[in-house]
Amino acid sequence: VGCEAVTKxxxxxxxxxxxxxxxxxxxxxxxxxxxxxxxxxxxxxxxLLNAAGTQLERISNEKANGIEGNESVRxxxxxxxxxxxxxxxxxxxxxxxxxxxxxxxxxxxxxxxxPNPRLVALGATAxxxxxxxxxxxxxxxxxxxxxxxxxxxxxxxxxxxxxDSPHAxxxxxxxxxxxERGNSFGMPPGSSPGGRKEGLASPGACASPGLPRxxxxxxxxxxxxxxxxxxxxxxxxxxxxxxxxxxxxxxxSPSGRE
Numbered sequence: 290v291g292c293e294a295v296t297k298x299x300x301x302x303x304x305x306x307x308x309x310x311x312x313x314x315x316x317x318x319x320x321x322x323x324x325x326x327x328x329x330x331x332x333x334x335x336x337l338l339n340a341a342g343t344q345l346e347r348i349s350n351e352k353a354n355g356i357e358g359n360e361s362v363r364x365x366x367x368x369x370x371x372x373x374x375x376x377x378x379x380x381x382x383x384x385x386x387x388x389x390x391x392x393x394x395x396x397x398x399x400x401x402x403x404p405n406p407r408l409v410a411l412g413a414t415a416x417x418x419x420x421x422x423x424x425x426x427x428x429x430x431x432x433x434x435x436x437x438x439x440x441x442x443x444x445x446x447x448x449x450x451x452x453d454s455p456h457a458x459x460x461x462x463x464x465x466x467x468x469e470r471g472n473s474f475g476m477p478p479g480s481s482p483g484g485r486k487e488g489l490a491s492p493g494a495c496a497s498p499g500l501p502r503x504x505x506x507x508x509x510x511x512x513x514x515x516x517x518x519x520x521x522x523x524x525x526x527x528x529x530x531x532x533x534x535x536x537x538x539x540x541x542s543p544s545g546r547e
Contacts, residue, residue, distance in 0.1 A: 292323045296333055304340040307347075313365035320372045328376035334384045337373060341366050342392025345399060363399075370396065371403035 299316045303309040316337075320327060327333050344366055351357075374381045385393055 292319060293327065293330070293333065295319065296323075296327055297336060300333070300336045300340050304336075304343055308359040308362055309344065310359065310361055310365060313362070313369060317365065317369050317372060320369060320376070324372060324376035328373045329380055331380060331384055334373060334377070334380050335387060337369065338381070338384055338388050338396060339392075341370055341399070342388055342396055345395040346392055349395060367399045367403050370399055374400060374403075 296316065296319050299312050299319065302312040303316060306312060344362065348363055385396070388396065
């Protein structure tokens with residue numbers, strides 16, 4: 290009972306004031322908190338429509354006469370009317386018949402400017418809803434936790450294919466890649482940088498084209514070897530034999546006998 294009495298007093302203040310910014314802010318707070326009780330009562334809605342129609346008519350006359358009024362009054366009026374219409378559109382429609390025809394036209398125009406209270410899903414969720422309903426715009430959108438639940442339940446989001454993109458470039462084939470590679474080395478398209486044809490495999494080629502070619506195995510030298518021991522053993526034996534032969538030949542010479 291207290292909120293109904295306060296709401297009627299605030300609506301009366303809106304009707305009598307020239308720039309009812311603060312009363313409209315308080316009225317919107319009351320309608321947001323107690324909208325289920327207030328917006329279902331025809332007397333409260335009739336007072337609100339009468340006050341809103343009077344203020345909208347005054348603003349329209351000021352614009353026609355070139356008088357600049359308070360620009361924040363009209364958005365507050367539109368917000369109050371939209372809140373009341375959101376809670377009880379049947380009551381607003383019934384009480385609209387009791388409003389003057391000129392003011393009724395202004396009220397309908399204000400309600401048309403009000404944002405849609407039903408939130409609209411964006412992105413992949415909206416695309417899936419539009420595709421599932423066959424392009425119908427009367428679908429109930431999923432927003433917030435419902436949109437997150439829908440995204441968890443669906444398999445994959447609709448993504449544009451690379452072929453549909455106007456800036457998508459075709460995927461190069463292996464033959465074109467090989468020919469471009471050969472041209473970069475200054476060789477014919479059918480030959481590779483090593484001088485071999487593409488179709489012929491070299492003896493040392495790897496089985497997989499992605500793996501690197503194995504290099505030569507490093508020479509393993511024992512730690513007991515030195516630079517002098519790298520000489521082949523046959524050369525050492527031949528030198529030893531030649532040295533002993535020369536000694537015997539020197540002993541058998543006439544000077545040696547003497």
